[in-house]
Amino acid sequence: MKATLRLTAAGLLFIALLEICARIDDGIKWRAPFLGLYSVNNLFDFDDEGIPINIPNSSFEKWSNNNIGLRGPTISRNKPPDRMRIVCLGTSETYGTCESQGQEWPAQLGRMLKEVGPFEIINAAGPGFGFQYYRRFFEKYILPLNPDAVLILANPFFHASRYIRASRIVNSLRPQIRNPNRQRRTPRPSLISHLRILPKIKRSLRQILPAHLKRMYYVYNFKKQIARKERLLHSAELPLDAVPESCLSVYRDELRGLLDYLKGKGMQVILGSYPSLMNNDNIDQYPEIFLGFRAISIEFSFWGDMDIAKKYNEATRSLAQQMNLLFVDTEEAVPKDLFHFCDNVHFTNVGAQAVARAFSEAICQLYQLRCR
Amino acid sequence: MSLNSFLFITFFLVFFFIYWILPRSSRNGWLLLANAGFCSLWDWRLLFLLATSITVDYFIGLKIGSLNVQGNKAKPVRKKLLIVSLSTQLLMLGFFKYFNFFSESLSYFLSRLSIPISPLHLSLILPVGISFYTFKTMTYTLDIYYRRLDPTRSFVAYACYVSFFPAFLSGPIDRAKSLLPQILSERVLLRENILEGAHLIFLGLFKKIFVADNLAPSVQHLFSLAHPNGWEVLLGAVLFYFQLYADFSGYTDIATGCARCLGFRLTLNFNLPYLARNPVDFWQRWHVSLSTWLRDYLFLPLGGAFRTPIIAYRNLAITMLLAGLWHGPLLTFFLWGGYFAVLLIGYRILQPGLKRWGRTVRRFLRKGFCRSVKILMTFLLISLGWVIFRAGSWSTLKTMARGLLHWPAGPSPTIILKLCLFAGPLIILEVLEKSVLEGSIYRTNRLSFWAKTVVYAILFYLWAFNGASAQSFIYAQF
Numbered sequence: 001m002k003a004t005l006r007l008t009a010a011g012l013l014f015i016a017l018l019e020i021c022a023r024i025d026d027g028i029k030w031r032a033p034f035l036g037l038y039s040v041n042n043l044f045d046f047d048d049e050g051i052p053i054n055i056p057n058s059s060f061e062k063w064s065n066n067n068i069g070l071r072g073p074t075i076s077r078n079k080p081p082d083r084m085r086i087v088c089l090g091t092s093e094t095y096g097t098c099e100s101q102g103q104e105w106p107a108q109l110g111r112m113l114k115e116v117g118p119f120e121i122i123n124a125a126g127p128g129f130g131f132q133y134y135r136r137f138f139e140k141y142i143l144p145l146n147p148d149a150v151l152i153l154a155n156p157f158f159h160a161s162r163y164i165r166a167s168r169i170v171n172s173l174r175p176q177i178r179n180p181n182r183q184r185r186t187p188r189p190s191l192i193s194h195l196r197i198l199p200k201i202k203r204s205l206r207q208i209l210p211a212h213l214k215r216m217y218y219v220y221n222f223k224k225q226i227a228r229k230e231r232l233l234h235s236a237e238l239p240l241d242a243v244p245e246s247c248l249s250v251y252r253d254e255l256r257g258l259l260d261y262l263k264g265k266g267m268q269v270i271l272g273s274y275p276s277l278m279n280n281d282n283i284d285q286y287p288e289i290f291l292g293f294r295a296i297s298i299e300f301s302f303w304g305d306m307d308i309a310k311k312y313n314e315a316t317r318s319l320a321q322q323m324n325l326l327f328v329d330t331e332e333a334v335p336k337d338l339f340h341f342c343d344n345v346h347f348t349n350v351g352a353q354a355v356a357r358a359f360s361e362a363i364c365q366l367y368q369l370r371c372r
Numbered sequence: 373m374s375l376n377s378f379l380f381i382t383f384f385l386v387f388f389f390i391y392w393i394l395p396r397s398s399r400n401g402w403l404l405l406a407n408a409g410f411c412s413l414w415d416w417r418l419l420f421l422l423a424t425s426i427t428v429d430y431f432i433g434l435k436i437g438s439l440n441v442q443g444n445k446a447k448p449v450r451k452k453l454l455i456v457s458l459s460t461q462l463l464m465l466g467f468f469k470y471f472n473f474f475s476e477s478l479s480y481f482l483s484r485l486s487i488p489i490s491p492l493h494l495s496l497i498l499p500v501g502i503s504f505y506t507f508k509t510m511t512y513t514l515d516i517y518y519r520r521l522d523p524t525r526s527f528v529a530y531a532c533y534v535s536f537f538p539a540f541l542s543g544p545i546d547r548a549k550s551l552l553p554q555i556l557s558e559r560v561l562l563r564e565n566i567l568e569g570a571h572l573i574f575l576g577l578f579k580k581i582f583v584a585d586n587l588a589p590s591v592q593h594l595f596s597l598a599h600p601n602g603w604e605v606l607l608g609a610v611l612f613y614f615q616l617y618a619d620f621s622g623y624t625d626i627a628t629g630c631a632r633c634l635g636f637r638l639t640l641n642f643n644l645p646y647l648a649r650n651p652v653d654f655w656q657r658w659h660v661s662l663s664t665w666l667r668d669y670l671f672l673p674l675g676g677a678f679r680t681p682i683i684a685y686r687n688l689a690i691t692m693l694l695a696g697l698w699h700g701p702l703l704t705f706f707l708w709g710g711y712f713a714v715l716l717i718g719y720r721i722l723q724p725g726l727k728r729w730g731r732t733v734r735r736f737l738r739k740g741f742c743r744s745v746k747i748l749m750t751f752l753l754i755s756l757g758w759v760i761f762r763a764g765s766w767s768t769l770k771t772m773a774r775g776l777l778h779w780p781a782g783p784s785p786t787i788i789l790k791l792c793l794f795a796g797p798l799i800i801l802e803v804l805e806k807s808v809l810e811g812s813i814y815r816t817n818r819l820s821f822w823a824k825t826v827v828y829a830i831l832f833y834l835w836a837f838n839g840a841s842a843q844s845f846i847y848a849q850f
Contacts, residue, residue, distance in 0.1 A: 006821070010821070010822070011823065013826075013829070015826055015828045017825075017826060017829035017830065017833070018829055018832070018833050021829070021830060021837075022833070022837070025833070025837070025838070039562075152725050197837075200837045201837075201839075202840075204836055204837055206376075207841065207842070208378045208842070209378055210377070210378055210379060213378075291696070322825035339775045
């Protein structure tokens, strides 16, 4: 009995020590506070108007927001007179998810353009920044910085999913979907989310599992998630195999509205097509990645997701032509493999470099510069 | 199936539980089956090679053993049998490991003599562990021949000895004299053995995952620089020294730990080599099972150091060059062997002078200071040897050598920080274990149960959550 108690106490001490080590480790590596919640939620919030924002001067592991709440180094609110400010609008793929610190495509673009002119690249993206927020976000937070040009990499999957959700009165997974304009609040963190050792244990387990076991686990897990979400949607018509024309027409109108607004403010605009990994050739190659993506984009099947990518990119291209704007085919610039993508839509360092290079060529063309 | 992989952990746990559940008489059979399973998980074709090697030496061992009792009359037959055994083993090793090297070398030399000939290149797969198990089988027949060992009648026990899976990939190269009696005797499940084994496995994983794998990217970076400077070469050498040590001794610890859990004691392979005071001392601390093998079965039969100094130097040179080539058919390994031969011969020549000089210096300086200087000098000389070993090609070696001519203001603080961060805890832990903690953290009485829990928690945190992505063991390729 005594020995059992001693062992239990030692086990508890062991776990407590691991937690302390994790906190010290985070402090050394990421300058995280020893006490308090330290999670990815530290980075993002909604402002009083319900616009999603990145919290200024916040950081979590490799991700950090500057004094204005934008990804990247500190910038001055007043634009220096000899500087050209270029703003990148997008979602998590632009904010940077899988890339190492400073390797997200706007950061790489900044380094590329530094060699050819007085450019300052501002990464104004945020994970989950829906297209519907761009205009309000831009007006409130970006316009005061006096940018000269805007690069837009709009996430078509978010747009299409939002459209489908908003157009159907269903028992949705997310209550806020029923009223998209409802002010969102960050959920209160649970007690377990305060533990810093748990995410590290998960990460380590993911590392040591053999690739095929990991794949099997993910496929099983995502299939379960998809089935649960599909059950909750209670709709026989879902998932869709093609994007509805009405959805595309809303996208065109919204994008045109945004572009008119930006042009009205005297901005130069460059539009980019949205790169994604999935295509007809590799659909069976990375099941765990595509199932993971489907668990998020639950309204569409694989074929639906591919249709979104194709038709939205086409819509963006034709709108750019109509409005005489520069269009960068980033979809074409990034090869569809795991060397360039870490999942269906997020880039690796190399993938981000490909996007940055494509945009840098367009900027050089726009400002008639000689780029290497 | 690397020893730091999830697959091995699962394999070992399953094997371990069944091993101790089975009746004593069936354990060797189960061990042999596990050995075969372990080898076939690498490459099932390896089993045929291994079976040939085991069968040949088992029967030759029995024959030599039976002739041993007949006295000098049977000596020529015994010698012939020994030659058959050694040549079979060396032919297999030579064919799989060195065939292409010798074919290319021959073609190169013939072309130099204006006899152009295209080299015959066979696409051979190097069987894992061949260098290690070949030396084990050779030990067996040689020891029987020299009447140091009686042959075993149990084929299963002998096969278990040669193919013992924890030590199959990279040793230690245990002598039959030491391991075979353990296999033949009955083993008992002891709490002490399990705890010691678990401690060694834990320590091995710490060395491999936290130290070696974290140092690997920096080493790779420093050795792939197009124009390294002196500091970068030196740091590359020191970092590689610690990477290799942590990698290899980590493997040995895991292997020894697994063996201990099964009731076996393997040979000590490392003993704080970075604290060696001279090149001779280094080889008594580094890869001890190989260095003693080379001493007992190559250097001493060649005449050792008992005749004239010139013969001793020749024997040393042959031994070290072959030790270099044992690692693989690369010019850099050969040069590495040559470098150590020069160090050892140089030390032998200078030793009397150094001793006299040391005695004089010690009158003015503290003993500890003199010892530290010796350790530092040896450490630097050995580290430079690792540059040759790691270079892999003549062009890299030339680049690194050129780097030594250029010494800018100071070394990169990032690399020094990495060295302190990853190698520092290892040195502190090992030196403390050897000098203060009675050889091992778990065994010492100087630490309370709770203090040990703290130490293990910190070490576990370091390797479980700060380890780099798993890489294969360096010595597994030899």
